[in-house]
Amino acid sequence: MFATAAPPQAHADTVAYLVNVTVRPGYGFAGPDDALAYGNGICHKLAQGRTYGEVMADVKSDFRTSDEFHASYLIGQAADNLCPGSINALRTSAGGYRPPAPAPANGE
Template identity: 55%
Template sequence: MKPILFAGALAMTALAAAPSAHADQVAYLVNVTVRPGYNFANADAALGYGYSVCDRVQAKVGYAQLVDEVQRDFGTTDYYQGAYLINQAVNELCPAQIWQLRQSAGGYTLG
């Protein structure tokens, strides 16, 4: 009986200590406003755009299409600039969508 109770207590401790997936707006804002090229009018505009990326990922917009949309929105052909913003938005604003983004990016190649 004691080993079962110990195992249950250990499992509860592990669950309580596990990091939760939550939005970190400050980290997102620092990462997309310090890096040149996005030129958001203000923090609300940056957050609005980031959450729109999250909405598109949740709606299962394909990674290639999403990168193209971000590049078009910011008038750039720089793949990295588009991918960076997408990654920052998903990692910091909607971490629950990381799996979906990874699935849609699977097999993606530049070209």
Template identity: 55%
Template sequence: MLTVVAIAIFIAAGLLATARPARADNIGYLVNVTVRPGYNFPNADAALAYGYGVCDQITAGVSYSQLIKNIKGDFSTSDEFQASYLISQSAQELCPAAIWQLRQSAAGYRPST
């Protein structure tokens, strides 16, 4: 029994040692935010700059509700989904290490009516 546990620990340690760290996926982000209508970024550089700006706000501790307000204002929209989609794409594709912080900030969030 002890041998099985030792082997399992050895395998788990090996998997953790070879796991790739979370990193940005610029192409995935660009595809997701430029194909979906509504953002109308003038070019890929502007889209990436905006997404990384969202990441900077997340890591700076800007609340989820404030992020939503910022995006709605920047894109002159009242569409809650459009704002939340851009936040989630930014976090998932450009700064996955900030996802936990974003989730903590979004806990209990209720869309404005």
């Protein structure tokens, strides 16, 4: 008989998440608890089956930004470090994502 190894389990890394999102400027979390709660909220949305585009829209609205990278970075950090089990579903739903067209400038 050959023993088969169990697949590696995905574990949360809250320290990595906190370092990556609190050192990076632009999020303005009140503190680590606030940052962690926000990241866990992203994980909860992903666990509910929300798509990458839906979560992107939420993050951009919450931080009042149209910066795709800024929002995507936060989502990626949450998924990678807090809920790595959601990464495959997140990648699948991001496959067809297209950023919304920019709003026209005033006077156009």
